[in-house]
Amino acid sequence: MENIHNLADASLWLPVWQQKALHIAAFSVFLLFIILLMLFMNRLTGRRRLFNALRYITLCISFVYVGLVLKAQPTTTNIVILLNALRDIEFPLSTLYILEPYIFLSFIFILFTLIVWGRGVFCGWLCPYGAMLELLNKVYQKFSRFRIALPEKVHWKMVYLKYAIFLVIAGVSFYNFMLSEYLTEVEPFRTFVLKLRREWYFVLYFAVITAASVIIYRAFCRYLCPLGAALALPSLLKRMNITRVKFHDLCGTCKICGRDCSAQAIGKEGYIDSSECFYCMQCQLNFWDEDRCPVLIKQKAKGARAKTETL
Ligand code: SF4
Ligand code: SF4
Structure with missing residues (x-):
């Protein structure tokens, strides 16, 4: 009850929110913008150039404004605090409201998008470190073709490593919160939002993980x-069929979408593993592309033939 009273005591948090009102408004508009993009995704993926422009503008804002300016980078600590509050049957909001307003808003966004679309919306569009990796990957592709993709079998085993790391951090936090804090240093986020102004070993770790995540597409996000x-975790329980891709009769035979998925989130059987998908929409761009999808290429050729025959 005391915590609920604390929550009602606006003098604790209102000044912080008032002081950051402008940024809070701008950040909220940005979050709504991403949700709108998700809602109109089916239409947008039919227009590759427009989609790409919107995608890279969004990623730049997430990286520069959300990450470097607002420092609104959620971390595992936020989740661990919540878990501990739930364990102690403490009113969870009492721990949330003392957090930064941007982190608070980020978690509302995460909760909503997680329920509707899965982890991919946050990881693929809003996470500042994830956005930086995505942009670095794009730039790297322009200069080098050297990439490493783990063999399918190894990849599908390695994806579980990140769950083990999370479970260790969460488990340790119940007994020794400070130790779990040290363990969260596995995330290069702090070094990232502090613009590398940390001890050399943190900067070195950040550089190694980031470089590895460029050569092996977003390795940190996928495995660590x-x-x-x-x-x-919630998506791990449900697997989403690629119903859109299955729309074409030939789907599942050409494998173009699977090959183009840098996250290797499309399994051999043709399903998208929503716990591994970053919602980059590359597969959906292929789905609508008349110069890439074999079914559409055939349809286009048929249409052209019919046209010349009637002339
Ligand atoms: S997996 Fe990548 S994008 Fe997702 S929270 Fe971690 S760093 Fe961010
Ligand atoms: S290509 Fe498709 S399945 Fe792969 S990450 Fe992007 S949206 Fe997800």
Whole structure:
């Protein structure tokens, strides 16, 4: 009850929110913008250039504004605090309201998008470190073709490593919160939001993980990130069929979408593993592409033939 009273005591948190009102408004508009993008995704993926423009503008805002300016990078600590509050049957909001307003808003966004679409919306569009990796990958692709993709079998085993890391951090936090705090240093986020102004070994770790995540597409997100694991846990329970891709009769035979998925989130059987999908929409762009999808290429050729025959 005392915590609920604390929550009602606006003098504790209102000044912080008032002081950051402008940024809070701008950040909220940005979150709504991403949700709107998700709602109109089916239409947008039919227009590759527009989609790509919106995607990279969004990623730049997430990286620069959300990450470097607002420092609104959620971490596993936020999840661990919540879990501990729930364990102690403490009113969870009492722990949330003392957090930064941006983190608070981020978690409302995460909760909503997680229920509707899965972890991919946060990890693929809003997470500042994830956005930076995505942009670095794009730039790297322009200069080098050297990439490493783990063999399928190894990849599908490695994806569970991040869950193990998360479970260790969460488990340790119940006995020794400070130790779990040290363990969350596995996330290069702090070094990232502090713009590398930390001890050399943190900076070195950040540089190694980031470089590895460029050569092996987003390796940190796919194999190590405990926060990504925590967010993917609900999706792990349900697997989403690629109903859109299955729409074409030939789907599942050309494998173009699977090959183009840098996250290796499309399994051999043709399903998208929503706990591994970053919602980059590359597969959906292929689905609508008349120069890429074999079914549409055939349809286009048929249409052209019919046209010349009637002339
Ligand atoms: S996996 Fe982790 S670092 Fe990657 S986008 Fe998700 S939360 Fe961010
Ligand atoms: S290509 Fe498709 S399945 Fe792969 S990450 Fe992007 S949206 Fe998800």
